[in-house]
Amino acid sequence: MTPEAVAAAITDVLESLASAGRLTLDAPVVPRVERPRNPDHGDYTTNVAMVLAKSAGMPPRDLAGLVAAELAEVPGVSGVEIAGPGFINLRLEAAAAGQLARDVVEDGADYGDVTDLEGQAINVEFISANPTGPIHLGHARWAAVGDALARVLVRAGAEVVKEFYINDRGVQMDNFGRSLQAAATGAAIPEDGYQGDYITDVAQEIVQSEPGILQLPADEQLAAFREAGYQLQLAEQKESLHRFRTDMDVWRSERELHESGAVASAFDRFRELDHFYEADGAQWLRTTEFGDDKDRVLVKADGEMTYFASDTAYYFDKRARGFDICIYLLGADHHGYVNRLRAVAACSGDDADRNIEVLIGQLVRITRGGREVRLSKRAGNIVTISDLVDEVGVDAARYSLIRYPVDSPLTLDLDLLEKRTNDNPVFYVQYAHARIASVLRNAHDLGIDWRAREFEPGLLTHEREAILLGALAEFPRVMSTAAELREPHRIPRYLEALATDYHKFYDSCRVLPRADNEPTPLNVARLWLCAAARQVLENGLEVCGVSAPDRM
């Protein structure tokens, strides 16, 4: 019996009481069913009696009594108690709780999939680094979180596209090209250019593959370096993200938005809706009508398009491709952009509250040797995402970035991550998985085919078996919450709690028969439970993009 089933039973009770005239209900209620911290409070608890007391016009405890009496008759429920100000605590029969193990095993990789977001088309844009250098540690958080979020949304039934916006036009591209050109020709790197060692490497690579480039006239040469460098960096970014197990579905070029006329037609749309005007020689979007602090320039007085101009077209582009919800993951240093983006939606006649979601993530601080590492692409002080993967591995890197809520600051201690100690919870979770895999392997070696034997869920009566079953039953709800709140960090946190519950179970409940004894029905039931726990750990780790090893 799952928490969902308990909630449904409570709803049934409430409705039948209401239709029998024993209770007045203002509106249909979705009862909240929780797992109490304190095991003395039963397997599940609900506060419906307190919530409904006022509208029902009776004291919470009386109402609780009414509901509890009916609940006690529900099959699978072994006990109901009223506690405190009006909590209803209930206990399940072991067989009803244990049945879940079989359900999990049978659902396999699908266990934990939910339907909350079915029918929604969601675009998740993240990282969107300039193609003027490698993906670095400053981007790593978004790479991990964005990818995990996308996986969560998919599990919740949404249609999801992961997208990277390439800022391949504008001033930074020219700076980049000039820096490469200078590095290749032995000139000084411009002051506002890129200083990193990688610039020299890239410049050399370009000269090597296109020796003729050095003979070109200065203008053509600059363009050639810019374009060649762009292609090399873009390929580098794709490759390093691939190694990080973050593969984008769409790489959208800013340049293409201009060339295809998307920017121009966005402007037309704004004109139609009368949100567009000219002043001081520039062309503006009247974003202040929709909550922005000031209107924003689309075309500068010198005729150049702003970055924001592309953004407006990009939003239309996403909507035209059928996305109801456009999620942007941005760093805290871009939070000033939120109102602008929302205003774009509003200016085009959309509902900013529904169509645009901006997740602002706090920046990651990085320490090494107890000192903060400052990252600056232009100053050339870069730790790339590939360096991180080389040092600590993809699993540890992704996991430690995903396990914190994005609005909380995060310090990545490179020394700590390199240690591979238990400080890093990814090992704790993976170890639980490997431990179960080992037990199942041993069962197989002993010739115990638990799947073929009868599963007697009523045998799982040990307290730690009950707790483990309860934890397994939580997984779909954790997935729902993570998806609806856009909070993928809830998955690793859940997995850590689940791993603890498994380790505790393992510590006090012998799974396999000792010596040459024949397996008992209890051994078999526990193997089902182990298999279920292993499956949930695997599914959860998969959502994080972290491997679930069979041996460690």
Place this chain on the structure above:
RNA sequence: GCCCCGUUAGCUCAGUCGGAUAGAGCGACCGCCUCCUAAGCGGUAGGCCGCAGGUUCGAUUCCUGCACGGGGCGCCA
């Protein structure tokens, strides 16, 4: 000045769509492998949940103000 985020155990941080005794890891201390993976488990110590008000049966959680810390307020990207 205005806007966003944070403030919870010695340290790093969870938790809160308002619920019963606030959690984990690390660090400290004490135990547990002739037995399925000890990367594990059990126990002890450690808290005015930043401060002050408000909302109510009930606030660490919601609202307001304040303090401290981080980030942002360009015809830059």
